[in-house]
Amino acid sequence: MNNDRSKELFGEAARRIPGGVNSPVRAFRTVGGTPIYIDRARGSRFVDADGNEFVDFCNSWGPLILGHGHPKVLEAVHSAAERGLSYGACHETEVTFARTVMEAFPEYDKVRAVSSGTEAVMTALRMARGFTGRDMIVKFEGGYHGHFDGLLVKAGSGLATFSMADSKGVPDDIAKTTLVAQLDDEASVEALFQRHPNNIAAVVIEPMPANNGLLLQRPEFLRFLREITRKHGSLLVFDEVISGFRLKFGGFGQMLGIRPDLVTLGKIIGGGMPVGAIVGPANIMDVLSPVGPVYQAGTLSGNPVSLAAGVATLKVLRDENPYPELSRMGELFVKVLSECGLPTARAVNMGSVVWLYADESPFPRDPASISPNVSRRFNDIYWRLTRRGFYLPPSGLEVLFISTAHTQEEVSSLARAVGEELGQVA
Ligand SMILES: *Cc1c(COP(=O)(O)O)cnc(C)c1O
Numbered sequence: 001m002n003n004d005r006s007k008e009l010f011g012e013a014a015r016r017i018p019g020g021v022n023s024p025v026r027a028f029r030t031v032g033g034t035p036i037y038i039d040r041a042r043g044s045r046f047v048d049a050d051g052n053e054f055v056d057f058c059n060s061w062g063p064l065i066l067g068h069g070h071p072k073v074l075e076a077v078h079s080a081a082e083r084g085l086s087y088g089a090c091h092e093t094e095v096t097f098a099r100t101v102m103e104a105f106p107e108y109d110k111v112r113a114v115s116s117g118t119e120a121v122m123t124a125l126r127m128a129r130g131f132t133g134r135d136m137i138v139k140f141e142g143g144y145h146g147h148f149d150g151l152l153v154k155a156g157s158g159l160a161t162f163s164m165a166d167s168k169g170v171p172d173d174i175a176k177t178t179l180v181a182q183l184d185d186e187a188s189v190e191a192l193f194q195r196h197p198n199n200i201a202a203v204v205i206e207p208m209p210a211n212n213g214l215l216l217q218r219p220e221f222l223r224f225l226r227e228i229t230r231k232h233g234s235l236l237v238f239d240e241v242i243s244g245f246r247l248k249f250g251g252f253g254q255m256l257g258i259r260p261d262l263v264t265l266g267k268i269i270g271g272g273m274p275v276g277a278i279v280g281p282a283n284i285m286d287v288l289s290p291v292g293p294v295y296q297a298g299t300l301s302g303n304p305v306s307l308a309a310g311v312a313t314l315k316v317l318r319d320e321n322p323y324p325e326l327s328r329m330g331e332l333f334v335k336v337l338s339e340c341g342l343p344t345a346r347a348v349n350m351g352s353v354v355w356l357y358a359d360e361s362p363f364p365r366d367p368a369s370i371s372p373n374v375s376r377r378f379n380d381i382y383w384r385l386t387r388r389g390f391y392l393p394p395s396g397l398e399v400l401f402i403s404t405a406h407t408q409e410e411v412s413s414l415a416r417a418v419g420e421e422l423g424q425v426a
Contacts, residue, residue, distance in 0.1 A: 009037045061267070064271075097111075140154075142212035333400075
């Protein structure tokens with residue numbers, strides 16, 4: 001595989017951009033080598049700067065559930081752009097966006113749009129603090145909720161990849177307001193509520209933790225979180241930036257019949273453009289300025305082009321219901337991989353979210369139970385798969401995303417390739 005042009009671009013990038021990248025995991029440090037530079041993408045595939053074509057299973061880390069450049073999304077973006085890139089003023093697409101999101105969350109009343117998932121969670125937690133008058137937040141080890149100060153404690157995603165328990169630059173006084181509990185461990189949560197009985201504003205969790213492998217939780221554990229937060233007057237925040245609209249037209253909480261106090265969204269609701277949102281009941285949502293005392297604002301919040309991409313994506317999901325087919329593809333991947341007969345050729349999926357778990361140990365529910373073999377074997381096969389035309393997120397602790405643009409053949413050929421390459425390196 002020729003990647004001269006990518007190497008040349010990365011050479012200049014490394015001089016002008018810290019680490020050569022605008023988001024750390026793109027630097028390929030875990031898998032070794034240097035990044036592939038993308039030139040263009042359409043459907044399930046993209047072409048790099050050297051003309052190599054790949055089937056893309058990263059899908060921009062989740063937003064592109066319809067694949068790259070879905071015609072309806074592109075048409076909405078073009079037509080919105082023609083009418084102006086940003087107004088800093090009210091426009092109809094904000095109303096359409098709110099109506100469309102709330103159709104999927106009829107149990108809540110209001111939504112506010114922001115520009116990223118990070119902003120959505122940051123705002124939701126500020127709202128929880130404003131609403132309860134309390135300071136502490138409980139999160140879970142390995143849960144990733146964006147890169148703002150308070151939540152960069154024992155986080156997943158790039159932080160898991162780099163084994164950083166924390167980030168420099170976060171004042172102790174802020175880190176101290178973040179309490180860390182363990183996934184799949186009721187007692188760890190109870191202990192925190194015992195120690196801080198009247199000062200926990202919120203418990204925030206990815207109900208389908210997918211930033212540190214795919215750590216599927218017992219539904220009873222999530223129900224327990226609902227009960228204990230209610231009992232103590234704390235809010236339960238489901239961070240559904242990945243899971244929102246990924247498994248159904250709506251949230252993961254709805255699938256389990258659990259109703260958190262606030263839901264944060266991002267990724268899919270922007271259709272590939274920068275968007276995040278907070279959804280909740282009127283009494284909590286109205287703590288936000290200009291009604292209430294909790295401030296949140298944004299020059300580009302509710303951006304007309306981003307929201308147009310989001311609305312177009314959501315309407316396709318609502319009208320075409322691709323979810324059963326997406327789930328079948330996730331299951332197909334797991335099945336084809338297991339059929340290759342290698343005991344380490346394993347994967348776990350939730351709908352169209354798939355995690356390669358190249359080990360014989362049980363699928364983990366918490367970060368400490370993840371076998372170190374998983375990342376090691378992933379790194380061993382990463383470039384072999386790339387050379388065969390598959391682009392995967394460059395870390396074994398990240399999940400693969402299947403989109404409606406993928407064919408069954410693409411999904412099963414990746415599964416076969418993974419099995420073959422694991423056999424080669426074993
Ligand atoms: C991606 C992600 C975020 C952060 O969203 P950005 O748009 O990258 O700021 C927050 N929470 C979860 C669960 C995520 O997966």
